[in-house]
Amino acid sequence: MTPRNAHPQPQVLLMVPTSEGVGLTSASLGLIQALDTIGLKAGFLKPFRQDELNGPGPDRSTALVGTTLGLRPPPPLAQAHMERLLRQDRLDVLMEQVIDLHDQAMESHDGSRPDLIVVEGLVPTSHGTYATSLNAQLAHALNARIILVGSGDMHDPQALAEQLDMHARAFGGVGSTRTLGCILMRMRNLPDPEKAPALAPGTASKTLDDELLAELRRYSPALATDRFHLIGVVPYNPALVAPRVLDVARALGAEFLNEGDAASRRVLSTSLCARSAANALHAFRPGSLIVTSGDRDDIVLASALATMNGVPMAGVLLTNGFMPNDSMVEMCRPALKTGMPVLAVDTDSFTTAKHLAAMGNDIPMDDLERAEQVTRFVAGYIDLEWLKDHLSRGYARRLSPSAFRHQLVKLAQQADKRIILPEGSEPRTVEAAAICQRRGIARCVLLARREEVEEVARNRGIELPDDLEIIDPDRIRARYVAPMVERRSGKLNALTAEAQLQDSVVLGTMMLALDEVDGLVSGAVHTTANTVRPAFQLIKSAPDYRLVSSIFFMLLPEQVVVYGDCAVNPDPDAEALAEIALQSARSAQAFGIEPRVAMISYSTGESGSGADVEKVRAATRLAQQQAPELPIDGPLQYDAAAIGSVGRQKAPDSPVAGRATVFVFPDLNTGNTTYKAVQRSARVVSVGPMLQGLNKPVNDLSRGALVDDIVFTIALTAIQAAQRD
Template sequence: MKTILLVPTGEGVGLTSACLGLIYALECQGVKAGFLKPFSQESDAGSLDRTTALYRHLFNSETVEPIRHATVVQQLNLGESDELLEEAVRLHREIAKKHDLIIVEGLLPSSRDTFASELNATLAKALDAKVIIVGTADINNPAKTADKIDNLVRQFGGAASERTAGVLFMRTRGLPEDSAQIPVTIDPSLRLISDTEKFVASIQSTHPQIGSIQLPVIGLVPFSNTLSVPRMSDLAVHIQADWINQGDAAHRRVLHSSLIASNIEHELHKFVAGELIISASDRIDVLLASSLASSNGIPLAGLVLTEHHQPNPQVLDFCQTAIKQGLPILHTPLSTFETAQQLSNLGNEIPVDDVERGEQVTRFVSSHINADWITEILNGSYQPRLSPSAFRHELVQKSIAAKKRIVLPEGDEPRTIQAAAICQSRGIAHCILLAKPEVVVEVAKARNIELPHDLEIIDPDLIRDNYVEKMVELRKGKLNELQAKDQLQDTVVLGTMMLALDQVDGLVSGAVHTTANTVRPAFQLIKTAPDYSLVSSVFFMLLPDEVYVYGDCAINPDPDAEQLAEIAIQSADSAKAFGIDPRIAMISYSTGTSGAGAEVEKVAEATRIAKERRPDLLIDGPLQYDAASVESVGRSKAPDSEVAGRANVFIFPDLNTGNTTYKAVQRAANVVSVGPMLQGLNKPVNDLSRGALVDDIVFTIALTAIQAEQQSS
């Protein structure tokens, strides 16, 4: 059992983010850590503890409730600190039943809770925990930063003590502007290695023990304005405001705020993506300008109207287009100055229900933690597993190494543009957007997306004619020149031709196109790989503790036994390509010979064929889903099976079963699914869900790049 206690130097250091980021970094190393916050500091007895609630949401994992703040204070006042610590140990042991490593969040010292530092020190002993000191850092003032760390380290026996494990600097100020990049996905290349080394060297001139082998600096996390951003929905209570239009307030984030005081013609430059516009409610020109900006595709964070009364309904009628597009509008009786002042005092804490921000902060912090330190602290004592976080981590790293060119036919779609910018800047893939460059630039400007200088944007109108002759040749006897010209108007067809001619390595589409739109040109122009007779698909299902592979859930309606065996083999090879050691269950409504019927016989025959073709694979069937996935059921129903109860690749007998199952698991269990990934084609083409998030597109691009690398090797 290993316990790591995170202890803050003071308030506002980002302790919650540090705890969640460390848990995520461990996940990326294949270790699922438990979490404990023994003592709550929420003064309201009915309030949820923020870190505990966010841990449950983000990691889909259970933990215990902390001891209420009132109870902590009462027991300390009565001199019952031993009893308090005994209860903390009991909570710790509850979590230890399911975890070999536990991250513990210490108390924040404050003017109210003056006992915090002493209680943290006794808690570390009670839990026999290694201690990580969490503090903020100022690059321009290393001595002051080091003093705060040094004062706290002494309470745990000093830097040479076996109790202290390292220092994590959060919310670091004074870094070069390009160091605090906007995080969207896992990428350890974000880690500021040279900045950390320089800062540690400057600290060691006065405090040589900080950054030494005994007390390493395990991470330098930049302050990021982008991650300290509240949603519009978080503002209303804080500024005593009422909604005129709530709109998209739960998702729009306040990146900056602007007071509009002078003539509107001098203020128009402030109407940009993510801007909160604050103005007196009698400024009808501001309301109309905000409405016009929204209608022009600029996603303002929202509008706060101050003082006086709410705008005339007739004025609001002029703004219906913006209101329908979700522009949040608030009214507060406070003055414009008071409103701005109140908003400047809004804390950086992540609200309990803001899971999106929680995920981004967690990944950002994780990417700045030294993975070598984690390996050392684990000391080979943990059996890594391919967790969802580890899977995504590997996905990004393998795609960076592959260096592939991926064409994106939906080149002017905003999510696709942002995903391409991320992939290009992080080296996940070299992306080619098929779109008019001026349209891409306009969309990027409206949405505050920074386009990398080497992002390739190709105007389809300038290259279509180059592919007509080749397309006619590839589809000889099936279309003529006029028909080819017509079909090439579709950018998916154009992108597929680029892939067919080896000008790119893979294609990703589907954010605005149907699966059929994406897949049909691939069937016609790319064709199946030499070893296969059909194209199928898999989804990677990112369950809380493991990644499952589901096939086929998107392409083949009713495969026969031969085809089903081929789908199993394709899916097993796909699993291997992404670091999953496949144990393949052929799913049926019957386990073994317990049932009869044509469908059961088809699955049994498919299992026989697959085993014969690939004796190197662990395959069993027919198996019911519970017999395949639940160890106790597997032992009961198929005691001699090497797959039952341990399966991680599930092959469904038909599309109806596969598609229904993946969607039921995805929705009911709130599971992220990556895919569908097509398999069996000569070159990789992958489809997106039309509801795909930017992150989903990034991961699909990474996945496509890895497929391309696998097929070329």
């Protein structure tokens, strides 16, 4: 099976809005278009729908990206579904679903993989108080780099600087390697607004305003960093936020008296005409929507006359529920024939004007002309060269816990393996087997009497899938006596073999040894020794290895790392420790984790001495000689291996320090203690131990394992079996 990282994973850019109405979707459209002009293909994903912003119907952002750019992004998760999972404290499940959407977004229209994915974050609203925290979780789950999307006024740079600084804090601050910079949309009062580029991508990529950057840095020194950049400064352009008359009619629920060119005429300004026509002549200008009471015949006639004189007004909106009489309509008919829209509402003029002012600037899904104009305009203000140069620097790729869990399930489903569960009537195991069977993670085999399993299912409310296989050990045990004696020739006879086969773990291991199943998971009630000893005796180690070791996948908040060996070898010598390091690195790579191996000790580099440090030093040299292509370094203290600032200080020339993904401990005492301390104190989920080095996959469970732990261990085992194939 091909490991997940056999192909480079597309980078993810998370667009994080600082408030409502900043033009988030416009920024995403422009960025994707701009990247395309420099040869970078981008996909798009909006993970969560926000009903209060979108309204009824399909998701607007997803639809606009599809029609404007020809992509096929997946539909977002429903807001009600998202909020239900948040209330149930099932954030991990929600993030796994986001990872699934991300994988769908990687499938572009021509089947090739994009270079990166642009993800639209949640907009903070009065309804969605969770937006900031959920955007931070998105960044972790997708291992995304952050582009803030804001808006403001050059006359108030302090407010803008504080806004950017505050929102960046959720992602480590503006100086974090995760935070790329910002795109400022609809900026007003720029020093030189006349230098707007033509509506063509890339024509103004170098016109970013140094004066604005200097002002922002005055009010927020945190912005004065090489890592945070003004990726785009897009000036306010009223023509690009102008709705069609059709959009006004939809927003107000207006009735068309004459639809005319309502689908193409745009409202550049609104004029409330309560005075006589003679005193309102200034209102009759191109793009103006005249709002007046339906009984103001003078304003209606003046609008018709202006239209006949060639003034391309947007239209006339009549209020108060008054309608012109037939004679007035006939008088205005020549103007109506030019396509001038006329619409009517029942509300009074003042209320109607308030409703117009409250209309949002969002691009309607069917306004392709405006979407294309906005896309080209925004693309023209993106600093493409800087962005292209910085997308590949200074950011270590990590596999997030959500991505890891999603990947386990997906790869296990593809593997379609038969996994034996010797503890077949143990309640957590029964529930995990039912879940795995329903989701297609594995074809599980419960080794237990059917009536015992069914009683457990009734007591716990578990619905057993019809195709879940249950085998009574008493009915099959006898046929494994002879094969077991043959396998352990000279060490067992028929009587002792039959006695040992009373242990369901031994029986399950024999089924695995004879290739009747593909893998074994045990340990919910048995000790590690009970699970591992039969595997050593009957399965034995793989030809390339002289020992069997174990790893845990530690699901830290921002990434998944590997700990080894924390369960099997009490005090490995240097040769064994080197082999554990190589086994662990290969296991990490097989599960999508880029291996950077740290050989852990109480000393870093040459600073310490003693037999324990020398063992780690010798093991490091052996591992480096056997796998020169792998980044392996040691001895390293844990903090030097895991923390960037400490690694740079203690081991500045190390390719691993501060970036380790595989931690190899010098002995079982250190490894087991560390894994349990991290797991319990930091409330970190650990998956494993996964045994490595065996001919066939056998995996042990912690006796305190949760149902989810068992599900993921079954998935691990299925994937190992597929990799063995």
